[in-house]
Amino acid sequence: MRTMRQDPGIVKERLVQGLALAVLLLMGLYAVAGPSGLIAWGENQRLLEQRQEKLAVMKSERKRWQNRVKLVDPKNVDPDLAGELLRSNLNVARSDEMVMLLH
Template sequence: MKNIRREPKFARDRAVQGAALGALLLMGGFVVAGPSGFIAWTENEHRLSEHERRIQQLSAERERLRNRVALLDPNHADPDLAGELLRSNLNVAHPDEMVMLLPKQP
C-alpha cells in the first residue's frame, strides 16, 4: 500500500476556504456599509427628499421673479410696482406722504 499524505493538501484547502470566507464577509460588509450599500441608500433617499424640497422652493421663487419681471416690462410697466421701486431704491417720497416700513415676508 502506498502512504498517502493528505496533510499538506488539507492545510491548503483550509487556507482557500478561509480566503473565500474572508472575501464573502468583505462583500457582505460592502453590501451593508459600502458606498452603495443599505446605509448609504437611506442617506441618499434623505438627501433626495431635501433636494426635491429645495427644488420646489426655488421653483416658487423663480415664478415670483418671473411675475415681477413681467410687471416691469418697459412697454407696459405696472405703475404701482414702478412707484414702489422708485420709493424704495431712491428714497423718494412726496412731502405729504408718510412712509411705514414693514418687515419683508418670505
C-alpha cells in the same frame, strides 16, 4: 503514537476555501456598511427629501422673480410696480402724498 500528516492537496483546498470565505465576508460587510450600503440608504433618502423640499421652495421663488422681471420689462412696464419701485428706492413722493414709515 502516530502523527498524521496532512495531504498538501487538503491544505491547499482549505486555504482556498478560507480565502473565499474571507472575500465573501468582506463583500457582505461592504454591502451592509459601504458608502452605498444598507446603512447609508436611510441617510441618502433623508438627504433626497430635504433637497426636494429646498428645490420646491427655490422653484416658487424663481417663478416670483420671473414675474417681477416680466413686470419691469422696458417695453411693457407695470405702472403700479414702477411707482412702488420709485417710491421705495429713490424716496420719491408727490407733494400731495403723505409718507408713513412702518417698522
